[in-house]
Amino acid sequence: MFDIVGFGEVMIRLSTVNFQRLEQATSLDVSLGGAELNVLVTAQRLGLKTSYITRLTRNPLGRLIEDKTREQGVDTSHVIWSDEDRQGIYFLEFGALPRPSAILYDRKNSAVSKIQPDMVDWDSILSQTKAFHTTGITPALSKSALETTTKALSTAHQKGVQVSFDLNYRARLWSQEEAKAALSPLMQYVDILITTEEDTARVFQIEGKDWKEVAHKLTDTFGFKVVTITIRETPTVWRNNWLGIALKDGQFYEDRKYEMEVVDRVGSGDAFAGGFLYAYLTKGDIETALKYGNAAAALKHSTPGDFAYFTLEEVENLMLGKGGLRISR
Amino acid sequence: MFDIVGFGEVMIRLSTVNFQRLEQATSLDVSLGGAELNVLVTAQRLGLKTSYITRLTRNPLGRLIEDKTREQGVDTSHVIWSDEDRQGIYFLEFGALPRPSAILYDRKNSAVSKIQPDMVDWDSILSQTKAFHTTGITPALSKSALETTTKALSTAHQKGVQVSFDLNYRARLWSQEEAKAALSPLMQYVDILITTEEDTARVFQIEGKDWKEVAHKLTDTFGFKVVTITIRETPTVWRNNWLGIALKDGQFYEDRKYEMEVVDRVGSGDAFAGGFLYAYLTKGDIETALKYGNAAAALKHSTPGDFAYFTLEEVENLMLGKGGLRISR
Amino acid sequence: MFDIVGFGEVMIRLSTVNFQRLEQATSLDVSLGGAELNVLVTAQRLGLKTSYITRLTRNPLGRLIEDKTREQGVDTSHVIWSDEDRQGIYFLEFGALPRPSAILYDRKNSAVSKIQPDMVDWDSILSQTKAFHTTGITPALSKSALETTTKALSTAHQKGVQVSFDLNYRARLWSQEEAKAALSPLMQYVDILITTEEDTARVFQIEGKDWKEVAHKLTDTFGFKVVTITIRETPTVWRNNWLGIALKDGQFYEDRKYEMEVVDRVGSGDAFAGGFLYAYLTKGDIETALKYGNAAAALKHSTPGDFAYFTLEEVENLMLGKGGLRISR
């Protein structure tokens, strides 16, 4: 029995060192990256049991992905293996004011983009979990990935599994029109929507005078149980601020603003989702869930890689303002 | 005016460090690799003027490829640029007895595989060169790449340019039957065939009691001016031996056998071709050309990367047995 | 249900780079090392389900050990966690003729040395496995570790679990007399003894004119079902040879001798045990088991780290003499 089952793509992440541009690189650091897996990793590290559904190629890169997934404790027993296809790759270079960080995707024709709805036994898997999480990236990968996402979401919904969905619009994968057409019908299956004001505007053309209004409109339009909206302020590349709010049953929840020195901001939105879901599923309290999500997102900025290398105790200490910035000995 | 124009694919090469398996990698070394470019690099370093035709994507990886190509002095002014597509990648792990080194290709749908015959002004480019070099890899990339290769070879032939062709059979790209069907018609344009006994058997089913017989049969069948055959002996992974012979006008040429400690054997066949073409074009003497080719191939094993980082003086010293193995101070 | 449960210590392994002496080190590579875990990793990679019993400290090093264990697919759900104590460390420097490689242990007072027999629910765990594996290192760690090993072995024996034991004498941990006194009573529970001539002589003072005689004497003395003896020849530090034989039911089994270029020989005896157990449990054939063991041991020498980074297919190809030393593309 799992707490969360996730579904999506995980890529090989190749990042430059010492702020090099990719064009300058003579070596690249290797890790994994993928929005849905990132969420599971955070949730798993905080204490949940998670399982990740994806499709991998039976070659060293596919095995590397499985290895690094289960290194985090995330179950890989439901991964689909292919003897064809390739693993998606993304290249990352870190920026400095006034140059933003940049990602170059090389993910076309990946094994998971060739997934078919019936490759996964959704009925069985979704009978073994409390929650299901995916994002707006997965259906954008291909027509069959959209079909598979649809099947997964509808099955989860039908089984009473809590469905969490991060809107995550990716302009490289599809147009705003395509995204809207594909994603709108899926929203009926979603319980918890995790998004930003920008993505909401780009995908659903839903805007408002503030984020509260946006959250209300989203709830009104699609009937979500919970909507969370997160905001990143970027005074510089190395200094960011983080805020998140939630709306549930017409009630707004807010939390403190976090200031961060940015080691690696990739995956921090996913850490928010992972922290939020952890607390939502274990504490049941939306206000608490929001606090865990925000603290997890803030902490994620301080560690390299997509994954959130912290413990439950560290997240809770930060929420409680314990410890400060002295060296922890 | 160039001495050699080459045509083919160059990939981003990502290699593991310290004999790690790819599955273990936490960082990868970045360089370039591509059979045709490797040949040009050797020829250029020895003193020729070369230009490389390929198709690259206008992104950091495409720019990296152009940079590292012109770093070697190879002209890139005739490269075709694409706003679509991707750069091919190959992953390399170094072996140790009893584990051979291994390459994992991720080259499908690369920019050059989408090349069309008329993207390049073959008439103009091939009017500016003494020789043209490509390999059996390029036509294997796609149907349009085969058409483009055909156009390039026939144009070169018609213009009286010396045509050099390395048979280079790649089982991952096509079957032996496909290779034979595609390559046989191209052989009429080829002056210098560079090959091995294995590739000859696999592509043309031409075999013999020894390599001399194979070379004769090749000449008889296709009418090449020059045929070279190279042999690698692999007593272990870290120790290899190298031999090459040539056949021209019915006369055989042989040279000494080289023993090597293997730092990186990838690209050594291409160094042979580059050394051979350098001396063939500048000295005109097949026996001398063979000696340059073999010495270049042997030396290549001692340097990391596909490219042959040596000077003309070093190749000639090795041919002449100068210097020995004392530290050169 | 597991195929093999293992029990022992796993240490943080800190190894020098580029043949540096430890005294020269400015950075150290981090991985794991532990004889029993190494065996499980090989067996798991070849296809078995394994679980590892140890005691870890709830700190970043303990978590690192758990992470890297499950990265290999080995189950860690039965690990015992401590809020006290430390993780053992071993430092490794790589040699070159005439300097052997060297290990410096810093393993005293590790969490697992403080284990008590009743910290593990042996009854339950050993009801879920076909085989149990440990080594002569574990009982040498402390008095309570010896008691725990005794309890584990006797329980396994009583439950009809196949018991595999690698004699692995460690002179740093105890004297030959101590080892003999502690280990002799344990041998009654052992079905499969994995050892070398040297260790047999040192621990049990059992010697013979050849290894066959040693194996016979071992079987006669302790009544093992299976005895395997492995031999390493060390012509140089970078070139070793490997042989292994087995005795079962009075019948000897031999296999070819493997020659290796040595990247990292640590863990190759464990790879033998892992390969042997894999085939013994899945094929049931002692001759086949020996072949898998030897091929796994030989391959292990070619990869850095204690763990055997290869696939079932690679082991089988080596056994069958497929592939040779050409670059695998």
Add this chain to the structure above:
Amino acid sequence: MFDIVGFGEVMIRLSTVNFQRLEQATSLDVSLGGAELNVLVTAQRLGLKTSYITRLTRNPLGRLIEDKTREQGVDTSHVIWSDEDRQGIYFLEFGALPRPSAILYDRKNSAVSKIQPDMVDWDSILSQTKAFHTTGITPALSKSALETTTKALSTAHQKGVQVSFDLNYRARLWSQEEAKAALSPLMQYVDILITTEEDTARVFQIEGKDWKEVAHKLTDTFGFKVVTITIRETPTVWRNNWLGIALKDGQFYEDRKYEMEVVDRVGSGDAFAGGFLYAYLTKGDIETALKYGNAAAALKHSTPGDFAYFTLEEVENLMLGKGGLRISR
């Protein structure tokens, strides 16, 4: 035909890692550094054709310099090669408040310091370019380097080539008196002077109540067509601000102030010159040229190495305020 020909010294740059002091270094990063080449690299990357005149030693370091120069697309066909002498080296360590970054020069007796006026065919080379660029460093290298610079500048001037000169006073190379005596006579050949208030005061003892006054006095004294003055504010070592202004035909041009997080500030003044010259030569508009220069200088701070690893599009996006600090995907 070139857009800009540059003349000067390029050194091997050896920089420490992770903010180590040079005294602590166990490894050093290798790249190139040289004020004039840096300018060409920026101009070339933005779209111009450039050629670099220097004198190099025919050894691996000399070849490394040529390689890395043409890697950037800068022509090296007019480099003078020496069989004697050495390559200059500079050591760089990166600072942190309150410790500034530091450079240790080891450049005496370099090949280019031994250059003689007639080693270069100035007549021919300067007939093939629109602009010529050098700095106050080159004539400071040696007496013969001063003579060569004089010949180059006077020839360029006489041929109607646009002459750009960066004052760049280096106290390690000569005194203020020596600099004034040597440089004053050269100013008659200069069209575009690039400088700072500090250098102007140190070399020409020209000061003013603000930079406008300084620029006016410079123009009045030497009759430059264009004067640019740049200012760096250094609130901390990791945070700098950049401003640049220009004076032409009595008209002042100003631009926004840029804030930067500093990865590597070496070469940013040169990036200004490169950006300025690019736009000055291609757009002809001094206001636009200033904007390109400032944006190029600001961006340069974000990448390691003397060279400005960015594209024309990135510079223009920054000028236009496009993109912001979100991750560019």
Add this chain to the structure above:
Amino acid sequence: MFDIVGFGEVMIRLSTVNFQRLEQATSLDVSLGGAELNVLVTAQRLGLKTSYITRLTRNPLGRLIEDKTREQGVDTSHVIWSDEDRQGIYFLEFGALPRPSAILYDRKNSAVSKIQPDMVDWDSILSQTKAFHTTGITPALSKSALETTTKALSTAHQKGVQVSFDLNYRARLWSQEEAKAALSPLMQYVDILITTEEDTARVFQIEGKDWKEVAHKLTDTFGFKVVTITIRETPTVWRNNWLGIALKDGQFYEDRKYEMEVVDRVGSGDAFAGGFLYAYLTKGDIETALKYGNAAAALKHSTPGDFAYFTLEEVENLMLGKGGLRISR
């Protein structure tokens, strides 16, 4: 004859790279760390003659510690060597807002914790020095270390050697009660107390409305000749401020506040002590001593490792406000 003899533990320091968590580490940087040695290193670099007393194990790690100690010029001829025991280790990970840096100690049962009072010839050694320095860490290591510290301090006091003591409370080593009981009787031998408000409160329960009051109370209670109190402000992890004050003969001394960009703050308190003692012993002036101490502490933040890699000239330039933040060429 030495200026300062120090006594304490020095550990192998293993630190993560690129802000990795220890749990993520694949390699660790190796250096030394130890509060007392750090003080000597600063004093030695500024110009004093120092000798370090500790107990080391005769193995590669012990030798590494001796090597790196004498690399700094600190005398090691009085080190005690053991054939048993181990070297303490500490693991360090660097933080980023909101995650503080963290240290994991693995120092139990180190060679120096087993030291006995009579292993060192205190009479002889303390006859050869002007000052003696140790900290509150050393007596916390073990009962015998406390006894040895007591003997060292009382002998020094009796011989009229200036005794300097940094209170340095370590909660991992003992409770506040244990510290108070052990340290209070030692204070009678101390001339110069170096401390912080936090440590004073934790060990002696001495608090005040400001640090002046704390210093007065300390002097009143224990009769110190000199008390220094230092304050670190931590607006973020990468930006800290530093202040230090001193009280002598009822007179307060203050100095400017330093702002730092933090590369590595470990050892900066020790750099303060080293700078203070250097100037106190050579200039005799408490105000000057304070300025050297503060400047040394500030500079230390900018270099990696526990040791303060700067020169006397750099410290004095900073004190005098010379140089600024321009690149020092």
Add this chain to the structure above:
Amino acid sequence: MFDIVGFGEVMIRLSTVNFQRLEQATSLDVSLGGAELNVLVTAQRLGLKTSYITRLTRNPLGRLIEDKTREQGVDTSHVIWSDEDRQGIYFLEFGALPRPSAILYDRKNSAVSKIQPDMVDWDSILSQTKAFHTTGITPALSKSALETTTKALSTAHQKGVQVSFDLNYRARLWSQEEAKAALSPLMQYVDILITTEEDTARVFQIEGKDWKEVAHKLTDTFGFKVVTITIRETPTVWRNNWLGIALKDGQFYEDRKYEMEVVDRVGSGDAFAGGFLYAYLTKGDIETALKYGNAAAALKHSTPGDFAYFTLEEVENLMLGKGGLRISR
């Protein structure tokens, strides 16, 4: 009081990694190299007290050299410091059959090449030592270095200090004629000549039918007390053999031949001299001295860097054939 005082140049050694050519380097490893210092380091590590005389520049590179010298325990209190000049540098690339390793020197105008005879108080220093060691490199550095060497040697001789001299001909520094003219007059002061057949032939034109004859002729010509001749066999770059013989009082001494896997052969001749001198000075027995010398030379090949990172125990174990090639645990 010292056992050996050495005099010569020590350079910053910058070596490439992973068998890269220098032209390919993106980073270089930093260490020290210098024939005379290498000898002292070996002798010091084996148990002698040594002091090194050289001239260094007061900059970070000079300090780095002092640091790394005293890291080895070698006294640096007699080093002469200069505020001018530079440190010599040598670049090293490692070879592989058929490419030899190569060194590029950049040592002209180093601080020590500007040394004057009276900069060192030879009378005083040479009154404090049993032996003095220098090589044929030092007098080749400059005219004043030759004068200084002459003064040092004659003073040592006159004081009855044992004088050891390694002939070490360097063709980059002077011609054979120059070497002969300069070195011949110095030989009268030499007690122990350490050389090879090649250097003897090149400098003194002394040759023979075997090395015994050469040693005899050297003794006859110059009246040395001891002559040692060493031979390196180079079957490949990664495998070398080592032999050394000695002649004293008309008696020849021989020893076993050592086989080595070569990590870094630079400095192994110096390790021979250091081992020889150690045993010659402490055991007084020429046969034993030869054995220590040869074992030290053989072991040196297995460690990176010019310095011989081994212990007395390791050298003696190798001489006695203890330990073999098993992992030392």
